Amino acid sequence: MEPVLEIRNLNVDYGLGDRAVQAVRDVSLTLHKGEVLGLAGESGSGKSTLAYGMTRLLAPPGAITGGEVIYHPEQGSPYDVLALSDRALRQFRWAETAIVFQGAMNSLNPVHKISTQLTDVLKAHEPKLSEHSRNARAREMLKLVGISTDRMDAFPHQLSGGMRQRVMIGMALILQPQVVIMDEPTTALDVVMQRQILGQLIDLRERLGFSVIFITHDLSLLVEFSNRIAIMYGGRIVEEAPAATLYRDALHPYSKGLLGSFPALRGPRRELSGIPGSPPDLAGMPTGCSFHPRCPKAFEPCSTAIPVLGRPDIPDGAGRSVACWLHPAEQPVG
Amino acid sequence: MRYFLQRIAFYLFTAWAAVTLNFFIPRLVPGDPVQALISKYQGQLSTKSIQSLYVLFGLDKHQSLWQQYIDYWKQIFHGDLGLSFTFFPAPVSQVIGQALPWTVLLVGITTIISFTLGTGLGVLAGWRRGSWADGLLPVTTFFSSIPYFWLGIIAIYLLAGPDSFFPSSGGFDSELVPAWDQYFIPSAIQHSLLPALTILVSSVSGWILGMRNMMVTVSSEDYITVAHAKGLPERRVALSYAARNALLPSVSGFALALGFIVGGTLLVEIVFSYPGLGFTLLQAVGAKDYPLMQGIFLIITIAVLVANLLADVAYLLLDPRTRKEG
Numbered sequence: 155m156e157p158v159l160e161i162r163n164l165n166v167d168y169g170l171g172d173r174a175v176q177a178v179r180d181v182s183l184t185l186h187k188g189e190v191l192g193l194a195g196e197s198g199s200g201k202s203t204l205a206y207g208m209t210r211l212l213a214p215p216g217a218i219t220g221g222e223v224i225y226h227p228e229q230g231s232p233y234d235v236l237a238l239s240d241r242a243l244r245q246f247r248w249a250e251t252a253i254v255f256q257g258a259m260n261s262l263n264p265v266h267k268i269s270t271q272l273t274d275v276l277k278a279h280e281p282k283l284s285e286h287s288r289n290a291r292a293r294e295m296l297k298l299v300g301i302s303t304d305r306m307d308a309f310p311h312q313l314s315g316g317m318r319q320r321v322m323i324g325m326a327l328i329l330q331p332q333v334v335i336m337d338e339p340t341t342a343l344d345v346v347m348q349r350q351i352l353g354q355l356i357d358l359r360e361r362l363g364f365s366v367i368f369i370t371h372d373l374s375l376l377v378e379f380s381n382r383i384a385i386m387y388g389g390r391i392v393e394e395a396p397a398a399t400l401y402r403d404a405l406h407p408y409s410k411g412l413l414g415s416f417p418a419l420r421g422p423r424r425e426l427s428g429i430p431g432s433p434p435d436l437a438g439m440p441t442g443c444s445f446h447p448r449c450p451k452a453f454e455p456c457s458t459a460i461p462v463l464g465r466p467d468i469p470d471g472a473g474r475s476v477a478c479w480l481h482p483a484e485q486p487v488g
Numbered sequence: 489m490r491y492f493l494q495r496i497a498f499y500l501f502t503a504w505a506a507v508t509l510n511f512f513i514p515r516l517v518p519g520d521p522v523q524a525l526i527s528k529y530q531g532q533l534s535t536k537s538i539q540s541l542y543v544l545f546g547l548d549k550h551q552s553l554w555q556q557y558i559d560y561w562k563q564i565f566h567g568d569l570g571l572s573f574t575f576f577p578a579p580v581s582q583v584i585g586q587a588l589p590w591t592v593l594l595v596g597i598t599t600i601i602s603f604t605l606g607t608g609l610g611v612l613a614g615w616r617r618g619s620w621a622d623g624l625l626p627v628t629t630f631f632s633s634i635p636y637f638w639l640g641i642i643a644i645y646l647l648a649g650p651d652s653f654f655p656s657s658g659g660f661d662s663e664l665v666p667a668w669d670q671y672f673i674p675s676a677i678q679h680s681l682l683p684a685l686t687i688l689v690s691s692v693s694g695w696i697l698g699m700r701n702m703m704v705t706v707s708s709e710d711y712i713t714v715a716h717a718k719g720l721p722e723r724r725v726a727l728s729y730a731a732r733n734a735l736l737p738s739v740s741g742f743a744l745a746l747g748f749i750v751g752g753t754l755l756v757e758i759v760f761s762y763p764g765l766g767f768t769l770l771q772a773v774g775a776k777d778y779p780l781m782q783g784i785f786l787i788i789t790i791a792v793l794v795a796n797l798l799a800d801v802a803y804l805l806l807d808p809r810t811r812k813e814g
């Protein structure tokens with residue numbers, strides 16, 4: 155499969171100097187054309203930071219301290235998003251990679267109509283388009299996500315939460331990007347609505363052929379909807395595998411823990427983490443494998459040496475990677 | 489719309505209450521304006537002229553309180569606010585009519601400039617926080633913390649004087665007669681510069697700080713991140729997304745400030761002996777000129793109410809969330 159976005163050794167810090175916390179550490183991850191890549195991990199594991207980092211949307215004090223994000227455009231040669239000039243970055247944004255902050259109720263500007271917010275993207279990226287065709291495109295996108303076009307002149311507060319999310323999906327697709335990132339924050343909408351909207355996005359992906367990075371706490375959603383899953387812990391990717399493989403036979407004890415604690419359809423989200431102990435403190439990360447204080451299988455090298463992410467030493471280890479001393483890497487990733 | 493009608497009803501009620509209070513208070517305090525006038529003229533008035541004064545002031549003893557109240561309303565609708573004693577026999581409406589333009593022009597224009605300038609700088613300071621623009625803040629905070637009269641006195645002491653370009657008091661050169669001509673207008677402008685400058689210096693920082701803080705607050709909203717993610721030009725994100733939302737609280741503040749143009753400028757006009765409404769109010773208080781005081785309070789009340797209404801309208805226009813359907 156052809157890659158569309160390759161994250162290589164990405165590091166993101168919050169703050170500067172000694173006080174800095176490393177929220178994303180040495181992450182390498184590849185998104186292939188047309189696939190849905192799921193990213194899961196407990197709250198605070200750095201999922202959003204990774205998403206903001208690779209799109210350069212980090213607000214201070216967040217800063218990228220190293221790495222590359224190689225984008226493969228449909229035509230032309232690959233380039234590093236992190237090295238783009240401000241101008242080139244503006245052109246890259248939304249046209250190549252769009253973000254949907256799923257569940258975020260405030261993604262739409264409350265003082266402008268839906269139509270204005272759909273068309274200003276077109277105005278910025280395709281200035282030659284006439285107003286008439288801009289409006290036509292905006293209406294087309296609303297239809298695509300199942301919203302009646304007479305809502306064009308509605309203001310965000312006049313739409314329900316689910317409709318607003320669908321508007322955001324429509325907006326994300328208006329420039330036909332190759333990559334759509336969906337980030338679901340801790341305070342998500344209800345699970346049924348989420349499933350429905352996600353299902354819709356996956357349908358659209360099959361028709362329009364973009365790739366999706368889907369970020370969530372909810373591994374059950376990922377198992378159902380994604381092709382591959384990457385698990386994050388303490389700012390690092392600790393395991394990555396095809397969805398079915400990970401579901402059947404997760405190698406990393408943390409992934410197993412996550413899988414063993416599928417959340418109830420309703421109820422507090424905390425139950426998700428059936429793993430004893432609490433997520434690591436980024437400021438004082440444990441030495442060695444950062445999961446070792448909580449790991450039921452921790453043994454002698456775990457507290458001193460960091461396991462690298464790589465192809466595990468098992469018979470059918472191709473196409474997956476893990477960072478755990480139980481399965482020392484044969485070929486490190488990145 | 490229903491909300492709006494409710495607001496209008498509320499303002500009408502408040503206006504009615506203010507006028508009614510204005511009617512009753514002088515009638516409840518011991519002594520009356522005519523007594524005050526009699527003592528002012530020290531027995532030079534005949535019984536007959538005293539009687540006609542009572543009629544003139546609408547304090548005709550033979551009428552019932554209710555009848556007086558009705559007449560009071562009629563007078564107000566005719567713009568008749570009674571006679572001033574300080575400027576006797578000039579009617580209050582005329583005295584106010586002469587003072588009001590000075591205040592409205594000086595403070596009105598200054599308030600608008602201050603709001604526009606302060607908001608503009610606030611947008612800049614908020615959007616470019618962490619840059620040179622942050623240096624603006626301590627300076628403006630310093631100036632805004634100086635009490636106004638002190639600032640005015642310092643300004644007069646430092647900048648005004650016999651040889652200075654800035655006159656220290658008055659609204660125009662005393663040798664001139666008020667008229668719209670090439671002598672009077674420049675003189676009036678020259679006299680207004682120093683008071684205007686001090687008002688500006690003391691008020692602009694409030695707008696800057698308010699707008700800057702709102703910009704900072706709004707900048708962390710999701711829709712700003714989305715606007716960046718959409719690759720919109722920086723200007724559009726800053727103005728149409730951030731500033732447009734950050735402006736909302738400032739706009740109602742501005743409308744209210746317009747309401748206080750009439751009432752809130754006492755100090756300016758006193759320090760600079762500026763012939764506006766505040767200065768006139770000071771004179772009225774000094775002379776126990778009740779009709780004039782009443783008239784000025786009425787104007788102030790109405791101005792504040794109109795400003796509140798304006799704030800509501802502005803909010804309705806600027807924030808779609810306040811516009812309920814139906």
Ligand SMILES: Nc1ncnc2c1ncn2[C@@H]1O[C@H](COP(=O)(O)OP(=O)(O)OP(=O)(O)O)[C@@H](O)[C@H]1O
Binds near residue numbers: 168200203204338339
């Ligand atoms: N602005 C910030 N300043 C300092 N630290 C931050 C900031 N934003 C995030 N962090 C830290 O970075 C880490 C990763 O946060 P991030 O939001 O990426 O986690 P997440 O995996 O997306 O969590 P969630 O599932 O709750 O959305 C957290 O430990 C958080 O405390």
Ligand code: SF4
Binds near residue numbers: 407446447451477479
């Ligand atoms: S490296 Fe050790 S501590 Fe870390 S997950 Fe594997 S077994 Fe557990």
Ligand SMILES: [Mg+2]
Binds near residue numbers: 337
């Ligand atoms: Mg997050």
